[in-house]
Amino acid sequence: MYRYDEFDERFVRERVAQFRGQVERRVDGSLSEDEFKPLRLKNGLYLQLHAYMLRIAVPYGTLNSRQLRQLARIAETYDKGYGHFTTRQNLQFNWPKLKDVPDILDLLADVEMHCIQTSGNCIRNVTSDQFAGVAKDEVEDPRPTAELLRQWSSLHPEFVWLPRKFKIAVTGAEHDRAAIKVHDIGLKLKRNAAGDVGYEVIVGGGLGRTPMIGKVIREFLPKDELLAYLEAVMRVYNSDGRRDNKYKARVKILVHETGEDEFRALVEAEYAKLDGPTINAPADEVERIAAYFAPPAYDALPETSETLAKARADDAELDRFVAQNGFAHKVPGYIALTVALKEIGAVPGDMSAAQMRAFADIAERYSFDEFRVTHSQNLVLPHVKQDDVPAVYAALKAAGLASANAGLITDIIACPGLDYCALATAKSIPIAQSIAHAFADPARQRAIGPLPIKISGCINACGHHHVGAIGILGLEKGGRENYQITVGGDASEHAALGERLGPGIDAEDVPGAIEAIVDTYLAEKEGEESFIETVRRTGAEPFKAGFATFIESRAATASEAAE
Amino acid sequence: MTLITKTGAADDRFTRFDTLEDALATDEPVLIPLAFAPAYVEQRPGAEFGISVPGSAAIEDVAPHLETAALVAVEFPSFADGRGFSLARKIVREGFAGTLRASGPLIADQFLDALACGFTEVELPETMANRQPAQQWLSAKETMSDHYQSGYGTEPSILQKRLAARKGASV
Amino acid sequence: MAKDHRAGSKVRGDKLPAILMASHLLEGDTVFLTDGDWTRDPSAAKIAHDAETAEAMEVEGKAAAAANLVIDPYLVPVELTDAGLPVARHFRDAMRQKGPSVHKDMGKQAEFQPLG
Ligand code: HEM
Numbered sequence: 001m002y003r004y005d006e007f008d009e010r011f012v013r014e015r016v017a018q019f020r021g022q023v024e025r026r027v028d029g030s031l032s033e034d035e036f037k038p039l040r041l042k043n044g045l046y047l048q049l050h051a052y053m054l055r056i057a058v059p060y061g062t063l064n065s066r067q068l069r070q071l072a073r074i075a076e077t078y079d080k081g082y083g084h085f086t087t088r089q090n091l092q093f094n095w096p097k098l099k100d101v102p103d104i105l106d107l108l109a110d111v112e113m114h115c116i117q118t119s120g121n122c123i124r125n126v127t128s129d130q131f132a133g134v135a136k137d138e139v140e141d142p143r144p145t146a147e148l149l150r151q152w153s154s155l156h157p158e159f160v161w162l163p164r165k166f167k168i169a170v171t172g173a174e175h176d177r178a179a180i181k182v183h184d185i186g187l188k189l190k191r192n193a194a195g196d197v198g199y200e201v202i203v204g205g206g207l208g209r210t211p212m213i214g215k216v217i218r219e220f221l222p223k224d225e226l227l228a229y230l231e232a233v234m235r236v237y238n239s240d241g242r243r244d245n246k247y248k249a250r251v252k253i254l255v256h257e258t259g260e261d262e263f264r265a266l267v268e269a270e271y272a273k274l275d276g277p278t279i280n281a282p283a284d285e286v287e288r289i290a291a292y293f294a295p296p297a298y299d300a301l302p303e304t305s306e307t308l309a310k311a312r313a314d315d316a317e318l319d320r321f322v323a324q325n326g327f328a329h330k331v332p333g334y335i336a337l338t339v340a341l342k343e344i345g346a347v348p349g350d351m352s353a354a355q356m357r358a359f360a361d362i363a364e365r366y367s368f369d370e371f372r373v374t375h376s377q378n379l380v381l382p383h384v385k386q387d388d389v390p391a392v393y394a395a396l397k398a399a400g401l402a403s404a405n406a407g408l409i410t411d412i413i414a415c416p417g418l419d420y421c422a423l424a425t426a427k428s429i430p431i432a433q434s435i436a437h438a439f440a441d442p443a444r445q446r447a448i449g450p451l452p453i454k455i456s457g458c459i460n461a462c463g464h465h466h467v468g469a470i471g472i473l474g475l476e477k478g479g480r481e482n483y484q485i486t487v488g489g490d491a492s493e494h495a496a497l498g499e500r501l502g503p504g505i506d507a508e509d510v511p512g513a514i515e516a517i518v519d520t521y522l523a524e525k526e527g528e529e530s531f532i533e534t535v536r537r538t539g540a541e542p543f544k545a546g547f548a549t550f551i552e553s554r555a556a557t558a559s560e561a562a563e
Numbered sequence: 564m565t566l567i568t569k570t571g572a573a574d575d576r577f578t579r580f581d582t583l584e585d586a587l588a589t590d591e592p593v594l595i596p597l598a599f600a601p602a603y604v605e606q607r608p609g610a611e612f613g614i615s616v617p618g619s620a621a622i623e624d625v626a627p628h629l630e631t632a633a634l635v636a637v638e639f640p641s642f643a644d645g646r647g648f649s650l651a652r653k654i655v656r657e658g659f660a661g662t663l664r665a666s667g668p669l670i671a672d673q674f675l676d677a678l679a680c681g682f683t684e685v686e687l688p689e690t691m692a693n694r695q696p697a698q699q700w701l702s703a704k705e706t707m708s709d710h711y712q713s714g715y716g717t718e719p720s721i722l723q724k725r726l727a728a729r730k731g732a733s734v
Numbered sequence: 735m736a737k738d739h740r741a742g743s744k745v746r747g748d749k750l751p752a753i754l755m756a757s758h759l760l761e762g763d764t765v766f767l768t769d770g771d772w773t774r775d776p777s778a779a780k781i782a783h784d785a786e787t788a789e790a791m792e793v794e795g796k797a798a799a800a801a802n803l804v805i806d807p808y809l810v811p812v813e814l815t816d817a818g819l820p821v822a823r824h825f826r827d828a829m830r831q832k833g834p835s836v837h838k839d840m841g842k843q844a845e846f847q848p849l850g
């Protein structure tokens with residue numbers, strides 16, 4: 001993985017000192033709260049309901065054990081002993097004090113980490129495929145691109161005061177695990193007919209209150225032209241994006257209102273005026289970065305491990321874990337393992353300091369000292385020897401990290417919601433917990449199969465509810481929390497937005513409604529169809545009908561109870 | 564208004580005028596809205612003048628005046644409105660070599676970026692200058708020694724410096 | 735920005751009695767106005783029973799914000815328990831008086847006497 005050189009090191013150290021100065025100037029009144037707020041946000045610091053919240057960048061979701069141990073230390077020294085992994089592969093601490101933040105940033109810099117641009121109206125932390133460098137369907141590893149973009153976007157002199165936040169995701173694989181179609185810019189590494197590697201450039205996707213699927217603005221951008229082309233896109237957005245209404249300020253609205261073709265023409269016109277070679281990264285530099293992502297020193301191993309096969313035959317639990325959480329590795333004898341931070345009843349994405357330390361040991365010993373954060377708020381051990389899986393499983397289990405539910409109905413994404421978030425209109429985490437309890441039986445979860453549920457506590461959609469196979473949106477209605485349910489959302493290469501099933505319901509009815517939706521699926525399912533495949537074939541109608549029946553039965557019970 | 568340049572607070576040689584008549588009535592360098600520029604140049608050929616343009620202006624409207632104007636003041640309605648930074652880049656790209664001024668309630672923390680985008684000075688309303696005196700601007704300018712983006716500022720970017728270091732090492 | 739989400743204003747009908755709530759600038763912790771000072775203890779909050787007191791408290795809050803002590807002070811309509819303690823009428827403000835519902839071991843609920 002990438003390591004800082006002296007330039008990166010100094011850059012991050014100086015950024016910490018800069019922030020320390022900004023805090024001092026806030027406290028002495030040089031900066032008003034209105035001025036300080038965007039500055040603290042650009043350094044990942046929010047003010048939430050109970051405390052500040054610090055969002056730490058995990059560039060393209062890659063971490064090592066030393067970094068995780070440092071995060072554990074920060075959690076214990078400056079927070080309440082835990083951290084929260086987010087849907088954008090970052091980590092949040094929920095209880096830091098403003099006066100401590102500069103010291104926390106220093107500790108992060110010690111392990112080559114920072115909070116630069118994890119919030120605010122600027123280019124945010126670049127995300128990527130959690131199976132980068134592992135997946136068999138990869139044209140090229142997306143991480144060197146993501147690292148180049150991390151550097152290029154950091155404190156960009158022109159693009160730190162954009163109309164609104166700006167999120168970039170990169171994938172190098174056919175199967176899209178980075179949700180590139182719902183990002184402001186999505187980049188897909190591909191080969192053209194001549195066999196050259198370049199990017200498909202997608203602009204204008206996003207969720208929030210006006211969800212949109214991005215448009216392909218460039219079918220093929222030669223790889224070495226990336227930075228100049230992105231400069232053109234960003235300049236058009238910075239100049240023309242709406243600033244009169246923050247709900248219409250994202251680039252998706254600009255693309256939508258300008259029209260896809262006109263927007264493309266604007267970008268190409270700006271691009272034509274640029275002197276590419278003075279902007280693009282020198283080829284040497286691209287190679288230098290890429291070299292950090294060279295494959296680790298894998299052993300030459302047979303395709304499958306007899307040790308693992310035997311252990312699976314002996315231990316049904318281990319067998320289910322590998323079947324559910326294993327991901328095929330491109331190198332023979334290796335496997336990637338998803339570690340779901342989704343124990344039944346746990347807070348999705350939360351990890352205690354003790355778990356961080358235990359996990360750091362596991363990654364160091366068994367996965368070339370590397371792990372990944374996924375946008376489903378889980379972790380991945382990317383390069384585990386199949387022979388080692390039984391030992392890894394035992395260690396995970398001891399740390400309470402062995403839930404065998406990756407991708408199943410209890411592997412729920414939930415935003416912080418009203419338990420923490422100052423913008424929330426309803427709780428989100430307790431809904432995830434109640435659904436997980438209702439479907440706790442492992443056999444039943446497996447019978448239902450893959451079913452991503454995504455929950456947001458307000459219209460901002462941090463929990464990606466629009467692209468959940470089942471999406472849940474918490475709103476406030478008449479002074480109460482109220483939940484709208486959608487089905488059919490998809491964040492993959494088949495990107496689709498969910499369709500609403502009916503009126504909003506009370507929190508205590510949500511698990512029942514999910515049961516009704518699952519029953520409809522099981523009744524409609526043909527062959528081996530997954531939930532989302534069934535919805536794609538049947539449309540939302542049968543689900544609406546099942547949902548309506550559920551609502552009626554609830555109304556009937558309620559009126560009986562009232563009598 | 565307070566003027567801040569790379570070396571600290573400076574005197575403003577230009578006087579702002581809201582009407583053409585007033586601008587024509589003085590011999591001092593004037594700062595006038597873009598729309599008056601053609602009439603001003605016609606009646607005062609060769610006189611030193613500056614134009615004031617909103618950050619939202621299209622470069623096509625500004626470009627025709629860049630040869631005659633000695634100063635362009637890009638107006639920022641708020642420090643958080645970054646359009647002026649892109650406009651500055653476009654103005655510099657047109658070959659403008661005069662004084663490029665960022666005018667409005669900017670904060671010291673933006674000084675480095677403003678300079679890197681091609682601005683040469685910042686004109687602050689008094690209320691801001693009182694809270695953030697010139698000294699804060701000068702120290703803000705020193706906070707970061709390097710930037711990653713090639714083509715910004717006068718110094719080579721980090722990417723270019725790395726390359727140069729490696730080339731130097733291999734010779 | 736947070737203003738449009740501020741839940742206190744959404745409570746229908748009479749906005750009194752009320753308390754004044756804010757965030758502490760340096761700590762980030764939720765704080766409540768008392769007589770001339772701020773407390774972290776939700777049960778020690780000063781209660782405005784009439785419009786004049788509420789207005790005076792708002793003025794005090796604004797002054798504390800201007801003095802870089804607190805952020806975002808606002809009046810919160812409350813109901814009084816039998817013991818006379820102020821419980822926010824809106825669930826969002828009530829969450830701030832307690833702490834996260836998913837972590838009963840954290841926030842106000844872990845440190846102070848419960849309100850109700
Ligand atoms: C707790 C404090 C948070 C606040 C105040 C916050 C605020 C927001 C806002 C205002 C939006 C809508 C932006 C727009 O559409 O223009 C948004 C979207 C989003 N946020 Fe958050 N958020 C918070 C936490 C999180 C967390 C914890 C995550 C990850 C779990 C997250 C990830 C996202 C994502 C992925 C989107 C939506 C997709 C998009 O950008 O189109 N946010 N957030």
Ligand code: SF4
Pocket residue numbers: 415416417418421422423424425428456457458459460461462463
């Ligand atoms: S979706 Fe709403 S409630 Fe959830 S974290 Fe985002 S802003 Fe907060």
